[in-house]
Amino acid sequence: MSTIQRPPFSRDIIKLKNLDEVVESICSKLKQDIGKRFRRRGAVIGISGGVDSSVCVALTVKALGAKNVLGVLLPESDSSPESKEYALVLAKKFGIDTIEENVSGALEGFRCYTRRDEAVKRVVPEYNPQEDKMKVVIPEEIIKSNLPPVHYVTVIFKDGSEKSVRLPMNEYLQIVAASNFKQRSRMTMLYYHSEALHRCVIGTPNKHEVQQGFFVKHGDGGADVMPIGNLYKTQVYQIAKHLGVPQMIIDRTPTSDTYPAEQTQEEFFFQMSFEEMDLFWYGWEKGYSAEEVAGVMGVEADEVAGIFKNFERKRQTTEFLRTPAVHEYYGV
């Protein structure tokens, strides 16, 4: 009977040790996919000033040359003004052209904000979208309950006071569906530019976003290639440093930039730090035991087993997002 040889689980087990080779491998495939397989002349990337889209720019510029990469800034009414500043610093650093396309008008046309705010007001009637801010969160005590997470809306009133209410199904779904107009409007604009220039759209989700379903189907999940789609977040940071992504972008806390109130990705979706999540996910995906992972991470095995169960659940329930339209039905 043969046994699978694998290294013991450790905190640096996913650390990339050969960054030049990794970058070369990604860039070579990018060039092949865009130029030969898809026969396009370059790339279009939505740039948010975050580390993921920045690393995608750095890799694509290395693969195709700066003159063949267009950065598109896609702000809307709820976007942080900081995003534009960071995106322009990035564009300057890597020498790419940029264009700004404000999608607020499109979103107003879709009644994105109105539909979202109507749902919020049904659970928090005193919410005034002109003055107050809102975000959707999962409270920590819910995460520990061993049930699938339920979401709460938190309204931050003008005077700084806050109110959080658990979202019933219809209101939760309406808020999410309305908010997803944002990513889908951005995708539409990116495809306008990619088709006008005969280029590919570069998708910027990382491995966790792809595998745990933290993206919008046909929104930020709508792209032709995803160069960091198989990289852990800590690996994305390694490549960011290696390729010279500006330090201010590397130091910036990743946010969802979806709702009016500031919100980290950890708070909105992942519920643990990237450093921890990378290691737990790797341990789960590669079949390490909860006991072995627990010993290295300094937590109880029961807690790791719960985290593994949550990963499995997320992977299953988000399969719909990763699956293209099913067309293998009856035909002759």
Place this chain on the structure above:
Amino acid sequence: MKENIRNFIAETTFTEPEKISDEIMIFDEGIFDSMGLLGLINFLEEEFGVVTDDTELVEENFGNVQRIAAFVESKRVAVAG
């Protein structure tokens, strides 16, 4: 009551009711996900008049048909009392 709960789960998940035993763990087995939980909370309110508090959202109350029925019963007793 168990049959009502079982039928609700079966109808919303396109599953045969006989496959949903009293003891089967509906979330662990992938029958229900977070949307299923939200739908179940709505259902308990509409069908049985039971409002679920935040602190009651635990596996002990929602893990399977048996536990859900017991939870509804305990809430009704508490209200009646």
